Amino acid sequence: MKSCRESLSVAAARRLSAAGDEEEKMAAGKASGPEEDAPRLSAQESDALTRVDSSLFGYQGLQEDGASMKALLVKAVRCYESLILKAEGKVDAEFFCQLGHFNLLLEEYPKALSAYQRYYSLQSDYWKNAAFLYGLGMVYFHYNAFQWAIKAFQEVLYIDPCFSRAKEIHLRLGLMFKVNTDYESSLKHFQLALIDSSHCSLSRAEIQFHIAHLYEIQKRYRAAKEAYESLLQTEDLPAQVKAVTLQQLGWMHHTVEQLGDKANKDSYAIQCLQKSLEADPSSGQSWYFLGRCYSSIGKVQDAFVSYRQSIDKSEASADTWCSIGVLYQQQNQPMDALQAYICAVQLDHSHAAAWMDLGTLYESCNQPQDAIKCYVNATRSRTCSNTPALAARIKYLQACKAQPGSSGSGQSLPPHVSPLDQADGQSSPAKRKRTASPAKSPAHPPTPSWTLSPQKQQLLEQLRANRSSLKPLQLQMLEQMEVQLSAVHQMRQNSSGQIRASLPNGPSLPAHPVPRGPSCSAPTLANGPLPSSVGNNQTPGARANGDVPYLHPNTLPHNCTSPGDTRKSQHLNSAQGLQKGLGSLWAGPNGDRTLSSSASADSGPHNQVGLSTTTPSEPAVNHLSSPSSTSSPASSSSQTATSGAPHGTVPTKESAALQANGSTATEHPSPDRSPPAASADNPPLTTRSPAAGSRSNHVHRGSSASSPASSPSPRCAAPAAVNGSGGGACSEDSRSPLKLEPPELCIKASLKPSHSSSTVSIYPTSTDVLKACRNLGKNGLSSSSVLLNKCPPPRLPPPPLPPLDKDKLNPPTPSIYLENKRDAFFPPLHQFCTNPSNPVTVIRGLAGALKLDLGLFSTKTLVEANPEQLVEVRTQLCQPADENWDASGQRKQWRCESIRSYTTIAKYAQYQAASFQESLREENEKKGQKELSDSEMTSSETVSRRHKGPFKQVKFGTNIDVSDEKKWKLQLQELSKLPAFARVVSAGNLLSHVGHSILGMNTVQLFMKVPGSRTPGHQEHNNFCAVNINIGPGDCEWFAVPEPYWGVMSEFCEKNNINFLKGSWWPNLEDLYEANVPVYRFIQRPGDLVWLNTGTVHWGQAIGWCNNIWWNVGPLTAYQYKLAVERYEWNKLQSVKSMVPMVHLSWNMARNIKVSDHKLFEMIKFCLLRTLKQCQTIKEALVAAGKETVWHRRSRDEPAHYCSICEVEVFNLLFVTSDSYSRKSCVVQCQDCARKTSGDLDGFVVLQQFRMEDLMQVYDQFSLAPALHSSAS
Structure with a gap:
């Protein structure tokens, strides 16, 4: 039996050959027209292109052969575009699919998206084309449209678990789910990638790091510690992986109480961080963590040195400056603490911890008015976890301020800086790049607004003139004012520090804050930073969603709950990520470009993935964008993509307006939910016929971005059947011409085998069925769906129409x-x-x-x-x-x-x-x-x-x-x-x-x-x-x-x-x-x-x-069975275990009960047919590979089996490792996972629980029982 990859390659080759013939015919048909410089592909070139599809993305070295492959792809794109133009769009849909593949490999993402969308609109059974779905997913991934990328990748795995790039899909799904704070799903996909022996763009060590880090952010600290330490035992561990692993291990020991007593934990943490710096001395994050550790054990000087190194090695961080402020405040140096806190809040205006500590500092100096302003700014931050306590403190200070004699004498500090929404970030001395410590830089920022007042300057001169005769209290005042003046001059002389995102540790005690990170963008690392979060030093509940890492600071959020979310901080604690350059393997989103950036979409660096650590305080998907590119589908406000970068559009009537240069997209989907899509048999991205195609398929520079932020979804004019066999068709005028949509995912899981397009009937005997199945093979797919033979992947159902009235x-x-x-x-x-x-x-x-x-x-x-x-x-x-x-x-x-x-x-x-x-x-x-007081608040007030x-x-x-x-x-x-x-x-x-x-x-x-x-x-x-x-x-x-x-x-x-x-x-x-x-x-x-x-x-x-x-x-009932099977398939698509083994249950029902309901009978019978066919296919593959099965009769009350890796149900033929079989523990795997582990199944034993003859007998004997009629008695 040929592998799935071979089958798909052959099918693609045939389609491409047909496309080549069509090209010649169309070119010949236009020969009488004016001569054009359209290139022609030779037979040898056409043959080479038959082996090209999206699965080569990231693995095809376009420069290794002297750019010959790249030149061929460029020529092929020109040839195809010319042909489509001549034919006025009336070409086979496969042309657009191949054009999408070529543009993807050339990293022409807008053109690839346009071609893929056109193919989607023309090909009703697009979902059978795994290479198309994979390519579409890669384009969405490039644009950070995670919602759609996830769905496209899931569909690839659903229709073809053996897809040649399944490991790459699992890796990217793991990354996206990690960003979306769905840590369980992320962990599962990283584990699936780890067991796959095929090549991947991340090393095994990097995948192991992600798994260990997921344990950590799930607060499974023991498992995380074991995973980190196990990773460190790996031979030839890359230096960058070693550095970031030691960094995480050290910081986790510093912040997690259950890992031991404080003295041993801190000692181990410092040891790990020092080793991390030996592996990567340039890591500003490790220096910052080391400073925190030194500070916690009272080594003040070492802490200051570490913080300074952190600022010098990386970019200025609000966390670092806030920690420096805490250190100064603990050393009773309020002016220095003030300077540090102000640097922190100017770097990150919403840094709640810094505002709280600044307020505490003012309060300790008997300046309640300034303290109140700071506390108010802290409460405005969404990262503030103790707003009620702050509100009570503000009320207390206001009450005290109103009382006479409440402002006692004490050290006076400069008044507080601008409000949260007015602070000038550019005036921050720490906000500009620095290559040396602040004291060494000659740059002069603008004079701070909190410099000494003329009255204080006059008082200072008087005190200086009479220094010898001053009383002790006056001497203390003079000393304080001189320190204040010195701080002002230092602020003027300091150059700005490099802005470096740091770990938000969450607010804790006012005297020792747990700072939050800055709102400024984190730097793009050589590998495209993939921050990973730590989140172990935070107040419980402060970061309910955990701490999330991701690739780079600029991304397209698809789940922002409000426009204000986009102002949130970028991923904090952006450590020096793994500096391993992955070249074009991750030619997706890069670290310095979004859909609204001014850079050309095809000129930036490739998307690369590495490891670093980051801790946002909100779901990461809400913090990945700059304000200019963060309008979300959940927002009702419009967004305009005005970058001038090339963006994909579909050459249809609906998107014709996007063909003009400088066109914009200003429409948004409904804020409440994504609208329904048409049925899978007619999934229109465009509703026009192929004959009405545009004359050009490529996208002009400056056209609007095809993105979830700017693309509304199609609206259906008629209701689609919910979980039924039909779907509503979209109206011609149901969508705006400024819209560009990906394939929508809506449920259409029909369960009517008698009306299916399956070429195998459920009514012949099992012998006839198996004979027919041998002739059918897999129909190009390896899906084990128990639904219809040609049923598309399950999709979310649209809401019932018409909508209900509010009453x-x-x-x-x-x-x-x-x-x-x-x-x-x-x-x-x-x-x-x-x-x-x-x-x-x-x-x-x-x-x-x-x-x-x-x-x-x-x-x-x-x-x-x-x-x-x-x-x-x-x-x-x-x-x-x-x-x-x-x-x-x-x-x-x-x-x-x-x-x-x-x-x-x-x-x-x-x-x-x-x-x-x-x-x-x-x-x-x-x-x-209540009896004592008539002023008790009412229950409603309570x-x-x-x-x-x-x-x-x-x-x-x-x-x-x-x-x-x-x-x-x-x-x-x-x-x-x-x-x-x-x-x-x-x-x-x-x-x-x-x-x-x-x-x-x-x-x-x-x-x-x-x-x-x-x-x-x-x-x-x-x-x-x-x-x-x-x-x-x-x-x-x-x-x-x-x-x-x-x-x-x-x-x-x-x-x-x-x-x-x-x-x-x-x-x-x-x-x-x-x-x-x-x-x-x-x-x-x-x-x-x-x-x-x-x-x-x-x-x-x-x-x-x-x-x-x-x-x-x-x-x-048929209704119960139908919905159970639909959820079984939906779970398979979502990589979730189905608690009810529907295949096993269906065979038991066929053995035990008589069914008189015709619909229920057909659904059960079809499930038996599919599993019978699947068992035979696996058996034939094992015979062809020379692998014998071992008889292992099923015992009474034995539970149904699930794959220990991917958790799909495994029926009859169980793949167990030789080691587990020898120990009689029998850890079961499915065929797909077993072959990913070992392509030739070496080290596996295949157990057979049912004889084919017995299954055939059950199938033949299961027949429709006559309906029972109630007797007259």
Whole structure:
């Protein structure tokens, strides 16, 4: 069997050959026209071009052969453009695809984007072309359009996991997810890149560094320490990797308490940083870290030397100057501290720590007015984590200022500098380049605004004239004023220091600030800085999203939540990155150019990737741009790309306006969500026909950037089917002519095999099927999708159309009241709950009707039964009502913060009881206060203040396993009283046919709550239904959104840099209202059962003290199976593990049940067909490679297997390493991961769990059962 790469290469060669013939025909057809200087490709050149596609990007040395390949590509581009011009655009779509490849290899990104977009608009099944998707992804990556680059790369891996550049894709996905603060996804892709033995643009050591650093920013410090130290043991470790590894290891030991006692930690940290400087003496970041370490152990002189070295070696950093100020203040040198703090705030006007320390300095010198101004500036910064405390301090100072005699005598400092929004950055003496220390530089900046006043100068002269007769207090005053004057002169004489981004350590104690980094751009390193964050010396909660590194300071943010975000600091702590030049391997975004830069897009240095360390205080994607290039899709304001650099446009009617020089793009997508796209069978980027193509395919200089910041999305004129087989078509006039869009990603996962374009029918016998499959091969693809044979990758569904009216966005929740047992077993109840039109149903009074003993699940009984049962605890902030605020209480956010820990039922029960007693005590105190004072604020005022923070913490006991029938026999027996459709185990429950336990799905889980305990938003695993019973005694509040709107919810998560599937989020109801998303909101009382229907998005919180029990159910319906398979495929696209093994489940269903629903039968049968075909294909490949399988019969209750690397389900043929097989541990891998590790599968044993004959028999015997009719009796 040929490899996927060979198959794709052959297919590409055939297409290119056809393109060459077409070129000659078209050229001959125009021979009668005027002679043009159009080049002609020889047969040899055409043959050479057949082997050229996007997979050569970064690996094709265009200068190595005397520029011969580059010259050929340039000639090919001219030839193709001439041909397209002559044909007036009426050429095969493959011409545009190849033109895109050629321009990509020539690093003509705007032209490549234009050609790729044209191909996309003409080729309905573009998604089958992995080289096209890869090339498109590389262009998006170049423009930092991460949202679209990620989707393009994911589609490549989905349709062809064996793609020749899969390792490069995993590497770039890892980098982009790291920037987006999705650390789990980033870690997974870096690990997938690490196991791949193919060539890559980053070395193995660099990938290992990224993995270690991800452990660190996830606060998995032990794992990070082991990974760093293991990396340092690598032979021939490059000096730059060694330097940055030692830097991170040293700083982590300095800042992380759990790594040992302070003395040993600091000693080890200094040792590591000194070794780092031996490997790279020019690292200003390492010098800064070393200064911090020396400062913490009292070595003041060494700290000053290190800070000075940091300023000399790198660029001036607000962090460094703030730390210098702290050191001066600790040494009782207030004037020097003042100078340093002012340097810090002029370098970074929003440096909260520097403003706080400057305020503290003024306050210590009895200058409350100046202190207040500084504190106010600190509160204006979004990096300030203790705004409430500062606000209280400001009020206190204002009150003291109003009292007589409050300004005691003390040292006087110059008045505070300009306000935060008026500070002149250019006047900062530290803001200009420097090559020596400040004292050695002769440059004279403008006179500071805080120089000595004439009155003080006069007083100074008088004191100097009478020095001999001065009293001690007057002598002290004179000394202080002379120090002040000296500082003024020094500020005038100092040249500005190099601006060097540094580690923001987050504000801590005023006497020892944890400074934030500057807003100025970080320098571009030789390798295109890829800062990696540290974030270990910050106040908890100050940087909830962790610390994020990325390639360079200028990038195109696609997820900025407001225009103001773009003013945020660049990545701080930009260490000397790995100076390993990667040449053209990363010919993508470079360190000094954005879409709005004045540099030509094809003249800048190549995008390169290295390692350095950075710590932003907000999601990095909001800090990567300069203000001139940071308008985002989430912003409603318009942005104009006016650079004059060449940018890509599509030669269609919609984009005709972009063909003119100097054209601009001023349109933006809707601020609430990305609009729907048309169906995958007709995915129009342009809606015109090929005949209406433009006469020119290249992009003129100065045309508008094709970027997510300037390109709105197409609007559909008709509703697209949600998770159905059809899609809405886009109207001809539905988009602005100034728009340029990438291929939109919207769901179209049809599951109607009888209407599919598959060439294999599900109805013949298994023998005929396998015979047909041998003839079909892989159809050019290696996807193992259990959907249709030619189904495109799954995409987000557009919101249902037409939009709901605002008065229908808070629908009443379907509720059913039960009076007796008969009501509970009434068949229409089951039908009502499983009806797709009812996203959620509350069954009131269920426990009373069925006489369920809920006391068996009470905290008291649980403690008596199993006090040592493990409880996962989530420590959360107790939020007000339905809102979700950040830790400082300053702004609403979607991201939920929680800390995981573990305890036992007995210990959590103690906490639950103590929480209740504390609440009673607080309530009694409030009552007493109300009786004593008539001026007590109202309850509404209390609520309005709660979001000001700080919030108290609550602990939520979750995921308590109640599956052990020996430990929980009485509890599980009690649940058997439920009607069959809601039971944990029943014949009509799909999850009962999995054949093994899936914790929390086909087993019962228990939750123990106190008021404020929150379950973040999510859909159930694989879209299965869920049952939840409130044990009481308190109530719970629920929120639910219908399944068709899950695409909108996912887009909101994406805008907020949260992973929809794995992240923790709490929706902002105002956002949903503006987006016309209906929300069901209701109270669940003790004894109520909540039925969550298939795919319902939901979240909730405890109002009182209560326990809940929960499990999943899979109704035996086509709707449930369809949505489960769709989520299975979506998870595969997103590289997320599916908790329900749908292939394994489908085979068990075929063995165990009779299906009379025609749609459900066809979907199951088609899943069997696809997996049968896949098993045969793998078997034939193994035979061709001379690899024998080992029989390994499946044992009873054996769990389904997943790949230990990529986590996809592995059915029947298990690839295990020889070592694990000899130890009988059998760590399973899928075929793709096994071949990436070892192309010829050396070191692997292939286990076979089912004989092909047995699978064929199951397939043949699974037939459509006759529908059951109710009897008259």
